[in-house]
Amino acid sequence: MDRSQRHPDTADRTAPESARDHSIRAEQAVLDTHYARLDAARSETRAALDQIRARGANGSYANLMEREAGAEEQARSLARLNSVEDGLCFGRIDPTSRDADPLYIGRIGLRDADHEVLLVDWRAPAAQPFYAATPQAPRGLARRRHLHTRGRGVTGIDDEVFDLDRLDATEQSGLVGEAALLARLREGRTGRMQDIVATIQGEQDQVIRSALAGVLVVQGGPGTGKTVAALHRTAYLLYTHRRTLERRGVLIVGPNPTFLRYIGQVLPALGETDVVFTTVGGLYPGVHTEHTDVPEVAAVKGSVRMAGLLAAAVRQRQHIPDGDLHVAAGGMELRVAQEDYAELVERIRDKELPHNAARGHVVAEVLTALAQDQQRQLEDTLREAEEDAGLDAQTGAAPELEDPNAELWSEEDLASARETLWTDPAVRSTLDELWPALTPQQLLTELFSDPGRLLAAVAESRRFPADGVLTDHEWPLLLREAEASWTVDDVPLLDEAAELLGEDGSQQRARDQAEEQRRREAERYAQGVLEFTGLFEAGMLDAATLAERHRDDGPSVSTAERAAQDRSWAYGHVIVDEAQELSAMAWRTVMRRNPARSLTVVGDTAQTGSAAGATSWTEMLGPYAEGRLQEQHLLVNYRTPVEIMRLAADILAAVAPEQRPPESVRESGEEPRAVRVAPGDWSRQLTKVVDGELTAIGAEQADTGHEAAPSSDPSATAAGGRVAVLVPDHRHTEFAALLPRAAANTTPEVLDAPLAVLTCTQAKGLEFDAVVLVAPDEILEQSPRGGRDLYVAATRATRRLTVLHEAPLPPMLAALHGTA
């Protein structure tokens, strides 16, 4: 169904040419004033910046600081003004009240010289009716108008009229309308996501403008604009809560680096850059990985029961020997009674400190116990000596000691004995055995590479089975070589371990190093400023002092930098995209980064590919939201045409019958098709189909004015439009080799290449003009969630889907029309 048909008020394009031209001319005149104002604002800002710089060489320290801050602010403003050149104004709303003027909506707000509003920022409350008005609830609007522009010229307008009476006769006859949305959706894909400020739909607007606090879950089928809405929400929140979010930063977690690059350009386009982008594999500072475990291992590592296992593994490292503690030190055999040691361990455990912090207490108490034993032994020796001396010298009777309980050692003696003992290697190694200082990496490596240790931790975890324990079938799956590299599924475990262990000194050292590096850079910069301003020669200030004084909360870029390095950083807001893929353990990590629980979670539980991912939001997130979980549903698919979505709906019915497929917004006129490949004929058939797609896209672009340079290589003609070959995981290398000109890895070139060979996981969140889906039966079989992978693959195309198969098609694809 064409969406324009759902707006009965949307006028047809059959309006008289002259009236349409008249409207365009009128809007052009308004747009000219917007650009004139933008140019003026740029000139003013540039002049202000030049003036600040020109004042550089003189003045007091305070003036200098003020000038620096002023220059930075002006430079930011200028960058913002420069970033809105394209599509500065894209909408207009006419209120029903005849007394009120129309409002123009744009990428930024502008006022004229008299401070009258010329243009309203799309994120401002006054702009909301532009996005939220519907024929049923027009929000006080008589008309919503979309302006199409190229450069600084108005090329077209689309109107939706909510109150015809409000428009005069000329305006009524000049109504024009082809839904701006459909025009936008017909454009070819570029490999980078683009902003949708001009065509945000009502249900998306609700997501974008939801309150900052609480956990907002946005569930929606493929192509419903979850990602793009989440990004616009980020821009909206940064605009509305700038102070909070600039200081604490916004974290965006995505499924893979390609996806992050795919969406990465949208925020700068919206004028917002103060954001940290990462994947789950990058959430733990110092480790960055994109390798994943096989599904059955990932399922175990992602289970919340791992938290209990790791807690048990840490307890296992807090050793309580079977007998008394004996240490040979300082020529003596020192002893701590087993029950005394066990009692002190229980006392320290009761404090519920992280392991490494508790170690400090254990060390202190054991040293005291050893020193006291040393004292006791020395005193006994002394007494014996004195007794012997007394017996010898007098009558043979024992002498009367002054007080048998008297302490011969002072507090200082005890302290110095403890210090000496601490330097004794035997004492140290005993303490390291009893209660070692551990890094998260060490804990995990030693646990997973030692079956005996792992089994002991499993046994220990079964003593406290509160959150469930691993079965005898599951725990052996964790075993691996000590040298094995970290996987994405290990990252939340490292974070959990870090939480249990606390600081071991290495984190502090890393932070100190980073701080030292920053200090040196600030000093170098300050030195430049001083030489430039002459203050250095005047001897008024040295670079270190200036750098130190200049250290405040700093610009948000450094907020992002600081946040990314600091495991304990509390972000102001966190956005998780393709959130269905995160395991329970990954959520524990994400929640630690956002103790205030201000999160936007977007995903589709029907697309979950990961074995440890979510099948229910309430189950996965309920425990963290404490009644503040709000779920919104997006139901309209803006990517996949009706014809392809019909087929995808069959897959969905087979793999997640409880889910409703989204409703597609447009038809392409082309049914998806199946091509049967004869055994051994993959290379020829694949090349033929791919070449056909590339040629077709090249021709379509030529038709729509996006003409590419002629070339004998069909892949060169598709610049701007893209084809993806989606293959089973285990055959990726094989199919990539059959198409050597295709990009086939997860570097940025995949996004820019006209042709790419990807697995379903790599294609998650991305979209292409045409998709060639290879060996669907094998995709289905590749994991317990293979059916969901197939659903993801089938919903990536904006125009055409071709399925290539050698084996018979799975029943869920029975509706496909085949070709020889």
Ligand SMILES: Nc1ncnc2c1ncn2[C@@H]1O[C@H](COP(=O)(O)OP(=O)(O)OP(=O)(O)O)[C@@H](O)[C@H]1O
């Ligand atoms: N209001 C809109 N105006 C124009 N284009 C839109 C709109 N909403 C979504 N789109 C486009 O639809 C496509 C799909 O959007 P997006 O990738 O955000 O969907 P998604 O729900 O995250 O999909 P998936 O679950 O498959 O990853 C994108 O090209 C996006 O730009």
